[in-house]
Amino acid sequence: EAEVAQSPRYKITEKSQAVAFWCDPISGHATLYWYRQILGQGPELLVQFQDESVVDDSQLPKDRFSAERLKGVDSTLKIQPAELGDSAMYLCASSLRGQGSDTQYFGPGTRLTVL
């Protein structure tokens, strides 16, 4: 069964350092999402791509976060510089077309700890 792949699974960094997360969506899925999940809470959308274009980044802290999906397939989320409050699980999801009833499939996530 096709799955969303993410790496690394765990990342420990010191504040002010740069970190990057990678996501490979399910093959053929045009829509890719990055979520942040703080422990004990539900995921919150950071950015949504339709192919290579950003369709929603209203919740992305653009002073330190950036995301790209240059070829419309895999994607990278970067934080520079990392802050203590960035410690969370970063989840990637994909769906076929990004329409309302399309199921979003999640990857295993990257657990980020900022010291």
Added chain:
Amino acid sequence: GESVGLHLPTLSVQEGDNSIINCAYSNSASDYFIWYKQESGKGPQFIIDIRSNMDKRQGQRVTVLLNKTVKHLSLQIAATQPGDSAVYFCAENVIQGAQKLVFGQGTRLTINP
């Protein structure tokens, strides 16, 4: 702001009993609702969904009920098993510019042997 919330943060049930997990939503324009299961250290896993033009949908051992009058969503799990232990999230599809899912805080379901 508009959000999806859950009535109970934790729920403990005996193995073999039925579980009911509740969710309240506030966006009356939401047209699609989903339940996800998240096990420790893993990403959310799709369980079942329902469109706003339906009030009930059944899957394998799971049933979702939607009451639009009181903006309430529930997930029923029949004959709960140890593998059902997880955090369950409801999510609603809202349209704020682009369509996006808004997740609730989650309910932790624990199955007692």
